[in-house]
Amino acid sequence: MKVIVLGAGVIGVTSAWYLAKLGHEVEVIDRQPAAAMETSFANAGQVSPGYSTPWAMPGLPRKALGWMLKKHSPLVIRPRVDFAMFRWMTQLLLNCNEHAYDINKTRMLRIAEYSRDCLTALRDETGITYNDRQRGLIQLFRTDEQVAHAQDDMRLLAESGVPHDLLDVERIIAREPGLAQARHLLKGGLFLPGDESGDAHMFTQRLAQKAEELGVTFRYETSIEALEPGATEILGVRTTAGRITGDAYVLALGSYSPLLLRPLGIRMPVYPVKGYSLTVPLTDESRAPVSTVNDETYKVAITRLGERIRIGGTAELTGYDLRLSPDRRQTLELSFSELFGGGDLSRATYWTGLRPNTPDGTPIVGPSGRFGNLWLNTGHGTLGWTMACGSGRLLADLIAGRRPNIPHLDLSIDRYAS
Template sequence: MRVVVLGAGIAGVSSAWFLAQAGHEVTVIEREPGPGLQTSFANGGQISVCHAEPWANPKAPWKILKWLAEEDAPLLWRPKADINQWRWGLRFLRECTPARARANLKSLVRLGLYSRAQLQSLRASTGLAYDALTRGILHYYTDEREFAAAIPAAAHMRESGLDRQIKTTAECIGIEPALAHARKIIVGGTYTPSDESGDAHKFTQALAERAAALGVRFRYGTQVLHLDGEESCEVNGAALRWQDEDGLWQTGSIKADAYLVCMGSYSPRLLKSVGITLDVYPVKGYSVTIPVRDGDHAPEVSLTDDGHKLVFSRLGDRFRAAGTAELNGYDLSLNPVRCAALLKRTQEIFPQAGDYAQASFWAGLRPATPGNLPYIGRTRYPNLFVNTGHGTLGWTEGAGAGHAVAQMISGQQPELDYPFCRGL
């Protein structure tokens, strides 16, 4: 079949790779000049099945209320005159019940485990280099109550097949000696030795190159204006716009047998053109990337700072801190208060690790759903599919979601046990 994939982030490029391997003729449309330049560009670097616990849980509403007035809060809601934001918020509250949170966690763990296995298989078969480290993820706590609450959560994950282990403070330092400076504030941790880390941007670029060699056609610098389709009928084209060599805007369309939307936070805007509503809202996250100054004091095990909701990953001769969540529409501006808080916490934990004068900041929009479950599968249009809404777990879920949706487009039953879309 001829398949058009809309979007060249982790989700789009992974999907294109598996579709091409299945024998399809694939074209990828991307508005940026290359792959992985939006949400996939400078994320936290974790392949973290251990982060499958949904944001929407019984404690979340009270934490959000507490953080409303704090400019540097881990999760900051900026109320706007935006019906989509308020609808998303109400559905987020609905997902906060214990029963829904448990069900969502189980689905996310299954997807994460499947995806991590697919990524490992892909890496073994292609030899892709992307600063990958397979030293696990250590989640450390600085609050006794939060650590106590993590113990039953870790047990639920073990029941679902994830090897998340409880660790003492001393064991945490043993796993990652670079935490020695923070020994006095760490009360315990959880460790998932099978989780990984790596540079998502490098991975996406490298896989796009392999996909192109396999015959996938990439059209960069091309905007998707809308889809053409009628209710209960097939989509019959996608309207495009691009600049020619003289800088003049040109318009046209592309037709295929199947269309796959992998446009992250922008997916709802496109799908609205054919009457489909997705509960996906952009959640801005920040990162800072720092050159390593002293390798003995920079972390090599990927870490999660629970109190500040930050992650740390070593990426070759750099290390990155990332996190925070800001619901502020499609705004991509860098908030200096939040950047300063991110850098300050990193320096507190690893004072000798990096050349902090050379730190570079970034912000990206994570496509979040109320219960953290991404949309993967078929819409009510028989030839229109989606792979979007992965929130903070796009790097973790990319390979598995791409493989599963490629199976669905190929007319196969996915191997993965997951609540796939079947007629959005």
């Protein structure tokens, strides 16, 4: 079977890899000159299944109002007339209850844990390296309220069989000595030993090379203009390089996926949430992370990537605007300076990207519902790197008619049918 994969980010490339491993002829189309040049380029660097948590949670509206009054808010909403954003925010608010939170977090943990296992197997099979470290993640709490909320997450982690450990300050510093100067800021931390870190851009580009060795064709610098619908199937994809056809089509365009589906009459509740990162040269190993930590107060992740430190986070609802905000940079710098400080911020590379978020936090992986040969793999939000291998493997199994290794029906777009 010939499969056309739309998008060469970490989701598209992992999808292509697993499809090629099953013997399919695979062609990947992307407007960039190489793989992983957009959302996968400079993300936070975390493979964090244990930290897989939906935005929509009990108490979020109250927290969001409080954040809006702070200079260094983890969430910024830029006022604009945007009906897609209003619909998405309404659906998000409808998920802000305990029942929905438990359902959403449980299925996010399912796909994320499976994905981490798939990544481990892929690494063992290929020998691929990407500044990877398998040393766990610590979610840092600065307030007693954050520690108390962790108890609810620990219950769901235990029910899903995810190893975890609530640490006091001394145990945190034993694992991350670079935090010693920030001892007075910390109240505790949740340690997730199964979580990992690594450079998603490096991983995706190296996996794309290995996929090419399997026979995958990559069409770079080719913009996708439209899908051509038939009565029950997609007939082709119109691009700047001409019309391209296949037997099946995989939509892995991240935040841009809904724009391609809208003319087909498919409404996908995915909205771009803008994130930022700094990549900082390491200057003092004693004041740098050993692995990766999440600052729960500012929603900022700080990760060691070889001789660099990646500082990533914050969330901004501003449509498809890719301008760099000075205010967001200040928030990233503040979190890093307060906690570590072992990098040269004056030489940092500042970046922004659009995360494709669903209102319930769970990605959309599976059939499109309307066209028998159109498949969806998008909506992973901040967890695309975390969920990439599992999502790619799951989708490849579904396209091949194989029985997936995990339950999957509640990951499809059908869950929004009502």
